[in-house]
Every structure is written in structure tokens, then in C-alpha cells.
Amino acid sequence: RQLNLNTTLDIHAIEIHTNNKTLTLINCYISPAQPDNILAEIDQLLDNITTPIILHGDFNAHHPLWEHSNHTDRRGRILHNIIHNHQLTCLNTGEATFPARQITHRDTTPDTTFATPTLATNTQWTVLPDTYFSDHKPIHIKLQSSYTQHYTTPRWDLSRANWEAYTTDMETHSKDTDIQTFTDIIISTATQHIPTTKPRAQHHKAVPWWTNECEYATL
Numbered sequence: 001r002q003l004n005l006n007t008t009l010d011i012h013a014i015e016i017h018t019n020n021k022t023l024t025l026i027n028c029y030i031s032p033a034q035p036d037n038i039l040a041e042i043d044q045l046l047d048n049i050t051t052p053i054i055l056h057g058d059f060n061a062h063h064p065l066w067e068h069s070n071h072t073d074r075r076g077r078i079l080h081n082i083i084h085n086h087q088l089t090c091l092n093t094g095e096a097t098f099p100a101r102q103i104t105h106r107d108t109t110p111d112t113t114f115a116t117p118t119l120a121t122n123t124q125w126t127v128l129p130d131t132y133f134s135d136h137k138p139i140h141i142k143l144q145s146s147y148t149q150h151y152t153t154p155r156w157d158l159s160r161a162n163w164e165a166y167t168t169d170m171e172t173h174s175k176d177t178d179i180q181t182f183t184d185i186i187i188s189t190a191t192q193h194i195p196t197t198k199p200r201a202q203h204h205k206a207v208p209w210w211t212n213e214c215e216y217a218t219l
Contacts, residue, residue, distance in 0.1 A: 007041050015051065023119065024049050028057030036075040043082045052116040054123075054143070055088065058136065060110045066092035067109040079112075089120035095127045097137050111139060119143065154196040161194040169193070 003013040003024070011028040026045070030038065039059075046053065062069070063076030083090065091114065096107030113125055124142040131137050169189045175182070 005045060007045060009038065009041050011042075011045075011057075013045075023052045023054065023116075026053065026055045026057075028055070028059065030057070030059050030061075030075075032060045036078055039075065039078045039082060042079075043085070046082070046086045052119050053086075053088065054113065054115045054119060054141070055083075056111075056113040056139070056141070058111050061112070062108065062110070066090050066094065066112045068094040068096070069106075069108075083114045087117065088114040089117050090114055091120060091123055091125040091141070093125060093127075097127055097139060098135065099131070099137065101135075111136060113139065113141060154199055156190065157195045157197050161190075163193075166190065166193040 001015045001017070003015060005011060005013055009028060009030065011026065013024060013026045016023050016025060028042065039061075042055075046055070059075065059079055061073065061075040061079045063072045063080050064070055065080055090112065092109060092112055094109070096109050097111040098108045100107050115123055122144045124140075124144070126140045126142075128138045128140055166189055169192070170185070173185050173189075177185070
């Protein structure tokens with residue numbers, strides 16, 4: 001759902017509804033020619049949003065929080081104070097998003113992304129290498145589900161077993177066999193006469209330290 005914002009900024013905002021959850025995605029552009037104090041409008045907009053937020057944009061602001069540099073400017077300090085006041089987390093990794101146009105210049109990061117902490121722990125932020133004919137590198141933001149889905153292990157449903165047929169089949173086999181063969185007979189006979197439960201989806205709340213290696217270890 002697109003939000004109609006009362007602002008003079010070049011800004012777009014949408015509400016996203018999924019899995020009984022709602023988040024607000026805000027995208028903004030502030031040109032270098034605009035006065036730095038125009039950022040106060042972002043501060044006011046954030047005051048009126050109650051859902052989790054992803055705030056992204058080309059703010060043309062510089063600060064060590066999102067840039068591998070000690071360089072900071074007035075706009076960067078204002079933006080830093082705004083996200084600090086609203087307790088937002090910076091998703092930038094420090095990688096430059098604006099390649100230098102001349103060899104004497106340096107790469108910079110005017111494009112920044114901030115998120116509510118509950119979203120930040122489930123978000124991957126990546127700068128793509130190809131500019132696709134733009135002067136900025138595109139940013140890929142992947143928001144993972146806050147739940148990891150697992151399935152229960154099928155089990156023998158003993159309440160629905162055909163014990164009479166199971167017993168009859170078992171009596172046809174010789175008991176004078178090695179333990180492995182006898183175990184295989186029990187399992188194969190049970191498969192024929194004892195149904196199993198169906199796997200059921202289980203949802204576990206994700207945690208920041210859950211990795212692909214953890215997922216693999218549960219299989």
C-alpha cells in the first residue's frame with residue numbers, strides 16, 4: 001500500500017503486509033544542492049510511522065558509520081542523529097556505492113540503508129559490482145523470514161497398525177537369523193502394516209546466529 005506523505009522531499013513509502021506482519025519501506029533522494037536542514041522532514045515522518053522500518057536512499061551524506069573513511073560532513077552528522085534518535089540500525093557494510101569519476105577522487109558511499117533492529121537481524125545488505133550504466137552501484141537488500149520452517153520426523157502411528165497382519169507375517173520368518181537381518185525384517189513388515197504420521201511444518205523464531213551450517217546440522 002502506497003503511503004501519501006506530506007513532504008517536500010523526493011520520497012516514496014509503501015506498507016508491505018505479509019504473514020500477518022507489516023513493515024514500511026521508505027526510499028528517498030536528497031540532492032547535494034538541497035539544504036542540510038531539510039533532513040528534519042525525515043525526522044518528522046519517522047515520528048508518525050509505528051511499523052518496523054527500512055529507510056533507504058541517496059542522502060548524499062557522509063559519516064564513518066556507513067563509510068570506510070574518517071570523513072564526515074554536516075549532513076552526515078544530522079542523519080546520524082536522526083537514526084540514533086529513532087533507534088535504527090545501519091545496514092551498510094562500509095563498501096562504496098559511488099565509484100570515483102576521476103583517478104584523483106575517492107570512492108564514496110552516499111547511498112545508505114537503515115532498519116528497525118528487529119528487521120536488521122534478518123537482513124542481508126550487498127553492493128552489486130555492475131553499475132548497469134548508472135553512476136551508482138545498485139544495492140541488493142534481502143529480507144529473510146523471521147521464522148525458519150522445519151518439519152517433524154514421521155513416526156509409526158501405532159494406533160492405526162494392523163497388528164493381526166503384522167503378527168502373521170512375522171511368524172512366517174525364521175527367528176534363527178543374525179540381528180541385522182532380523183531388524184530388517186521387523187522394519188519391512190512394519191512398513192507394510194503400520195502407517196506413519198505425516199510431517200508437520202514447525203516454525204521456529206529465527207536468531208541472528210543461525211547459519212546455513214546450523215540448518216544443515218538439523219537435517
